[in-house]
Amino acid sequence: MAKRTPLYDVHVQSGARMVEFAGWDMPVQYSGLLDEHEAVRTRAGLFDVSHMGEVVFRGPRALEALNRIFTNDLGRVVDGQAQYGCMCRENGGIVDDVVIYRRSAEDLLVCVNAGNREKDFAWLADHAAGAQVTNESDDWVQLALQGPRAQAILQPLTGAELAKLKTFHFVDGDVAGVPCTIARTGYTGEDGFELFCRPALGVKLWKALVEAGKPEGLVPAGLGARDTLRLEVAYRLYGNDMDDDTTPLEAGLGWVVKFDKGDFIGRDAMLRQKTAGLPRKLVGFVLTDPGIARHGYDVLHDGRKVGVVASGTKSPTVKSSIGLAFVPPALAAEGSTFAVDIRGRPAAAQVVKTPFYVRK
Amino acid sequence: MNFPDDLKYTRDHEWARVQGNRVTVGITDFAQDALGDVVYVELPEVGDVVKKGETFGVVESTKAVSDLFAPVSGKVVEVNAPLVDAPETVNEDPYEEGWMIVIESTDAKELAELLDGAAYRKFVEEEQE
Structure with a gap:
């Protein structure tokens, strides 16, 4: 049976649609994916990410x-x-x-x-x-409060000085009486916080945030919106955009590989790959033909299969059909074109700069 | 969930409004709800010939792809073109504004094989169990 987070009952009571994800029974949506996506981009959304x-x-x-x-x-x-x-x-x-x-x-x-x-x-x-x-x-509940109104919602509930908390920094502090680690991190491309607390206090924290967020337009959000939000900012998803057979260089994550820091596991192999040249590269693309590219669809060039789509969706914010694909280095430059095999129909695609969406 | 009695249904979750040999086709309230937000609709062209049980188009939500199956055989005589630019209509109004195509039915026997509202409701309930 799929595992449940301490918030399972709250999700079900709130009308969430539950799906199995990575062995967990998780909310995929509450009011609707597009509604939740828009709330996070313009106001705020609250995610249960305790499965992490x-x-x-x-x-x-x-x-x-x-x-x-x-x-x-x-x-x-x-x-x-x-x-x-x-x-x-x-x-x-x-x-x-x-x-x-x-x-x-x-x-x-x-x-x-x-x-x-x-x-x-x-x-x-x-x-x-x-x-x-x-x-x-199993000792942590993790909630992600994301969106431009996140700080305004969280500040009245905590003594921590959020204005002084920089991106990718964290501090310990009570939130609505619940001891938390408050981190200014997230997976949506918006400002926001990830809160870690003890499992027994997870429901209390969730309810306090939902209540405090209501006047600001906060909605609970599911894994569906989490996926479209992360893809618009080209954040990689393990299992889609990388796996045990993909190196960070191939996945476009060279910026998190610090060759000069001394030895680390995988360093030699990646240095060799860097010298020899990458066999493939993960690039962002938009479809210029109608359709939506999906994980696993073939990338075609001159009628031959040369790569594969890693992630794809219709972008709720920029409206176009976007995705990430593994392609040969010769097709990785911005402006390069290829086709995506959408169930037997080749749809034209063009390599573009990522992210697809940048917050203002 | 709403399954109007004046419509016929398929086990693939399409509805059919039968007026003489003109059959208007869309997807049911159950189907749009299960799909979630529809963001893309691919429809045939006027003049295309479709066969009962075979795909005539595709509907995609942000998370899933689903084929559309013709409830009857015949020629496509009308297509709801505005749907391509406003796919959310399928969620908002699946039985009226969200219609997809009109088929000129060529085999009256096929109409009798479609489910009525009560039978479809029962089918959906059984499928959910």
């Missing part, structure tokens, strides 16, 4: 151990700051893309994708290198 996992590294070796597993450089962030990056295998394949919250050099929390909880914990524990590694995935 948390693994904590502690002890004198914690920072050093994690930095050997992580492609980005935790030496460049300060305590109270978070960083996005990948964990790779020796061959450069991505185990997962994660956000690491540096509470101190001896206490770091790794936020992992729901579908990779067990795989990631095994990988991290195998490479603990003297750090104490704990799987705290």
